Amino acid sequence: MEQIEVGGGSSRNRAARLDTLPEDCISMVVSHTSPRDACVVASVSKTVKSAAESDLVWEKFLPQDYSSLVPLRSLDFSSKKEMYLSLADDSVLIDDGKKSFWLEKGSGKRCYMLSAMDLKITWSDCPAYWQWNTVPESKFKRVAELRDVCWFEIRGKISCEMLSKGTHYSVYLVFKRAGGRSYGFEDTPMEAQVGFVGKDAASKKFVVLEPIDMDQPSGYRYTSVSLTWVSREDRTRRLREVGGNVEEPKVRVDGWSEVxxxxxxxxxVVMMMMRLSFLLWRLSREIGRVL
Structure with a gap:
């Protein structure tokens, strides 16, 4: 049986060999690479480009259950590649609007965002502490706005069957200030845990929801019930108590912040749990809206 040589020789020679194969054979080879590789190899020749952009290739890069994720939108696409790029460029709402789903463009790995409606937020059913609002800049129907709490705890979980196996994932909290001021978070590192249900946390770290400004002068910080003096020494001590390695939030291109x-x-395949447990040292008001 005749065999095809894959390795060896220069890249130009290998491209020439690929170009001599039947188009459906080229498509089969490219479908075992990645979306990024398929876009690169498409520049070899017209024949390879046609094969690399075929539905045979790009259907392999789409999730197996993509028809249940985009049943209505699929009618608007002329090719599987166009559908893939749409899912990579713009997320779609799933699970009755409680989650959004998209694909990482270069690899095709699954990504999700859980809305506040899909999270377990302590005291979120108490209007004195949390309010549920609709804001035009959010993709979800409702967002949770923090009003006033002394214990801030958010938990979320997602089935790992929904995620891409053999993949490194990062977990982010996405939020925005509801007003011009927030109190209680700028000087208080808080513990965040990410792990699997029934197992020790895979990751533990300290985060803040306000950027740390060590040059900020000492002074009074208002809370909902008191006026507290915060010194640079106190801020330094709190950072030292958690090891000094604290994750700070960054502003996203859409204007929201993420940490x-x-x-x-x-x-x-197990159940993943994301836990964000915050025990504040004093009451806080209006930290912002949680997606």
Whole structure:
């Protein structure tokens, strides 16, 4: 049986060999690479480009259950590649609007965002502490706005069957200030845990929801019930108590902020739990809206 040589020789020679294969054979080879590789190899020749952009290739890069994720939108696409790029460029709402789903463009790995409606937020059913609002800049129907709490705890979980196996994932909390001021978070590092249900946390770290400004002068910080003096020494002490390694939030291109809560590697199908437990040292008001 005649065999095809894959390795060896220059890249130009290998491209020439690929170009001599039947188009459906080229498509089969390219479908075992990645979306990024398929776009690169498409520049070899017209024949390879036609094969690399075929539905045979790009259907392999789409999730197996993509028809249940985009049943209505699929009618608007002229090719599987166009559908793939749409899912990579713009997320779609799933699970009755409680989650959004998209694909990482270069690899095709699954990504999700859980709305506040899909999270377990302590005291979220108490209007004195949390309010549920609709804001035009959010993709979800409702967002949770923090009003006034002394214990801030958010938990979320997602089935690992929904994620891509053998993949390194990072977990982020996405939020925005509801007003011009927030109190209680700028000087208080808080513990975030990411892990698997029934197992020790895969990641533990400390985060803040306000950027740390060590040059900020000492002074009074208002809370809902008191006026507290915060010194640079106190701020330094709190950072030292947690090891000084604290994750700070970053502003996204859409105007919301995000803070990295931790990472995990998906090597088996189990239930994942994201836990963000904050015990504040004093009451806080209007930290912002949680997606």
């Amino acid at each position: 990295n809560l931790g990472r995990f590697t998906l090597t088996m």
